[in-house]
Amino acid sequence: MIKIRLVTIHLCPTIMDIPKSFDISPIGYVHSTLKERSGAPRQGWEGAPNARLEIHPAFVQGLDGIKPGQEIWILTWLHESRRSVLKVHPRGEVLNPMMGVFATRSPDRPNPIGLHRAKILSIDGDRWLQVQGLEAIDGTPIIDIKPVLERRGDF
Amino acid sequence: MIKIRLVTIHLCPTIMDIPKSFDISPIGYVHSTLKERSGAPRQGWEGAPNARLEIHPAFVQGLDGIKPGQEIWILTWLHESRRSVLKVHPRGEVLNPMMGVFATRSPDRPNPIGLHRAKILSIDGDRWLQVQGLEAIDGTPIIDIKPVLERRGDF
Numbered sequence: 646m647i648k649i650r651l652v653t654i655h656l657c658p659t660i661m662d663i664p665k666s667f668d669i670s671p672i673g674y675v676h677s678t679l680k681e682r683s684g685a686p687r688q689g690w691e692g693a694p695n696a697r698l699e700i701h702p703a704f705v706q707g708l709d710g711i712k713p714g715q716e717i718w719i720l721t722w723l724h725e726s727r728r729s730v731l732k733v734h735p736r737g738e739v740l741n742p743m744m745g746v747f748a749t750r751s752p753d754r755p756n757p758i759g760l761h762r763a764k765i766l767s768i769d770g771d772r773w774l775q776v777q778g779l780e781a782i783d784g785t786p787i788i789d790i791k792p793v794l795e796r797r798g799d800f
Numbered sequence: 801m802i803k804i805r806l807v808t809i810h811l812c813p814t815i816m817d818i819p820k821s822f823d824i825s826p827i828g829y830v831h832s833t834l835k836e837r838s839g840a841p842r843q844g845w846e847g848a849p850n851a852r853l854e855i856h857p858a859f860v861q862g863l864d865g866i867k868p869g870q871e872i873w874i875l876t877w878l879h880e881s882r883r884s885v886l887k888v889h890p891r892g893e894v895l896n897p898m899m900g901v902f903a904t905r906s907p908d909r910p911n912p913i914g915l916h917r918a919k920i921l922s923i924d925g926d927r928w929l930q931v932q933g934l935e936a937i938d939g940t941p942i943i944d945i946k947p948v949l950e951r952r953g954d955f
Contacts, residue, residue: 667877667941669911670821672902688949704910706886710903717902720913722822731861747827747872747945748865755859756824756943758875758913786822788911790902794843 669722671786672707673700673772679782682725687736687750689761689778696763696779698787700772711790713768719761720789721781726757759785762793824877826941827862828855828927834937837880842891842905844916844933851918851934853942855927866945868923874916875944876936881912914940917948 677696679685686693698719700708711717730753735741746754763776832851834840841848853874855863866872885908890896901909918931 666823666825667879667943668821669824672910704886704902707900707902707909709887709898709900711900718915720911720915724822731859732864743864745862745864745866747859747862748947750946750949754862754944755827756875758944760873760875760915760946788822789909789913791905791915792903794905 669788671701671722671788672704672790673698673787675699675721675779675781675783675785675787677779677781677783677785679780682752682782685782686780689763689780691780693778693780695766695775695777696781698774698776698790700774700787702772705772708768708772708774708790711765711768711774711792713765715765716762716793717765717776718789718791718793719759719763719776719779719781719787720791721759721761722786722788723752723757723759723781724784724786725782726752726754728753728755728757730754758788824943826856826877826943827859827945828853828942830854830876830934830936830938830940830942832934832936832938832940834935837907837937840937841935844918844935846935848933848935850921850930850932851936853929853931853945855929855942857927860927863923863927863929863945866920866923866929866947868920870920871917871948872920872931873944873946873948874914874918874931874934874936874942875946876914876916877941877943878907878912878914878936879939879941880937881907881909883908883910883912885909913943 732743733751735749766775887898888906921930
């Protein structure tokens with residue numbers, strides 16, 4: 646009689662070793678004249694309107710040092726996205742061959758985080774940032790703000 | 801006798817109208833020779849080593865169209881960060897005056913999302929991306945990948 650025993654060996658940390666999910670809370674919201682996803686430009690430079698970022702009072706201290714004229718990264722939670730989508734027609738054009746969502750800027754993706762670069766026009770009442778050219782729609786949750794760094798034109 | 805009645809009027813969508821938190825799941829993990837946060841460079845161009853991105857098999861379709869030589873944004877969950885921190889000494893140097901975390905690239909911030917720009921060197925076995933110069937430490941969860949767009953040198 647032959648006994649076969651299956652052994653699984655993990656030589657490096659595996660996909661299973663780390664918690665499977667994390668909790669994100671908005672730090673504020675976008676206020677914009679763009680009310681619907683279907684009417685929104687694909688990118689900020691494609692005719693997007695100026696918008697106001699309302700930062701929650703609990704996070705206002707985190708803005709200390711941000712100045713008008715500065716370029717920032719705004720990270721948003723694209724709350725109307727479909728998270729089960731892995732392939733799309735780029736820019737929603739059916740004539741464009743399907744591509745993986747990570748090769749596109751589609752809002753439909755497993756973790757629908759929007760990455761927007763914008764210039765701060767003014768800061769009003771400590772927690773309202775007026776920004777130039779933002780394609781996110783009204784009510785979009787803001788989850789992070791970072792300075793654009795100088796190196797390589799963008800970091 | 802005088803009666804005073806307090807009325808709250810909301811003229812626009814308020815901070816309270818939208819769900820307070822969202823759930824993020826990793827799409828993969830960073831494999832790197834950087835094992836500890838204390839030894840990691842602050843930015844990818846500051847001597848960070850090459851790294852491998854392991855994408856979970858469930859998300860491999862989303863990579864379709866990504867090519868070696870391409871620059872990508874890698875969004876990570878900086879899992880060792882302190883989320884209650886709102887002000888820091890930039891770059892951890894106590895001589896630098898305290899600033900709000902949104903004015904810095906500190907990993908300590910309410911939603912500790914890392915934003916890294918890197919070049920893809922090779923793609924192995926469909927779901928392993930070798931990338932150049934990544935400052936994220938070994939085991940860092942990857943939550944999104946986006947192409948760097950050409951406009952303004954970075955989008």
